[in-house]
Amino acid sequence: MERKSIDEEKTRLPSGAAVLRSDLTEALFRALFEEWANTGYAAISLERVAARAGAGKAAIYRRWPAKRDFASEAIETVGLGLSAFPDHGSLMADVTAYLMATRRILRHRLARRILPDLFAERMRSGDLAPVLERLTAARRGQGVDLLDRAITRGEIRAGLDRELALDLIPGALYWRLINRGKPVTVADLQRQAAAIFAALQAC
Numbered sequence: 001m002e003r004k005s006i007d008e009e010k011t012r013l014p015s016g017a018a019v020l021r022s023d024l025t026e027a028l029f030r031a032l033f034e035e036w037a038n039t040g041y042a043a044i045s046l047e048r049v050a051a052r053a054g055a056g057k058a059a060i061y062r063r064w065p066a067k068r069d070f071a072s073e074a075i076e077t078v079g080l081g082l083s084a085f086p087d088h089g090s091l092m093a094d095v096t097a098y099l100m101a102t103r104r105i106l107r108h109r110l111a112r113r114i115l116p117d118l119f120a121e122r123m124r125s126g127d128l129a130p131v132l133e134r135l136t137a138a139r140r141g142q143g144v145d146l147l148d149r150a151i152t153r154g155e156i157r158a159g160l161d162r163e164l165a166l167d168l169i170p171g172a173l174y175w176r177l178i179n180r181g182k183p184v185t186v187a188d189l190q191r192q193a194a195a196i197f198a199a200l201q202a203c
Helices: 002-011 022-039 046-052 057-061 067-082 091-106 111-124 129-153 162-179 186-202
Strands: none
Touching: 022 046, 022 057, 022 067, 022 111, 046 057, 067 129, 091 111, 091 129, 091 162, 091 186, 111 129, 111 162, 129 162, 162 186
16 A cells, blocks of 8 residues: 555645646637737737636736737747648749638638737837747748749749848738738739739849
8 A cells, every 4th residue: 555655646746736738728829819809919808818718817827927928929839830831843833822821821810800910019019029020030931942942943043132022922912901901812812923923033
């Protein structure tokens, strides 16, 4: 009996140790994004976020010391999961696929309301600037890979203006969907891809 007690003691969690359940963490992320879409970042209530997730406010503070850290990890967890972008065989196919993937993100009911506020918040307080810079770098890294493949294939020149090219690729889509709130059909995307293809060859 004594041996069993010792073994049980070895596997017992320290008194007061918090088990951070991954399913609750995911629920808190979802609740944060719902609250953010409804109120904007500055007005987020952590009490309401916790209630949405079916938890207490302590569940948030056990994981993150402040709203900034909570929001940053939520954004990074979702955003960096969107970074993979395979080779589609040609510049035109790559640009079209990139626009399709970006449209899917921008059409999401929460993303289309959170993204403009996220960029505005960076200008207001700078709280979320570090995570936004990391996400921007990851997305532009996809664009760099796309350009490098096209250069290797001989579709565009090696000396093109990369910064201009990287701005061109998502620019029209973001402007139409987010700034103007207009729908973008597959035919619209194909026309945008053709225009971007021509522009990249001229950069």
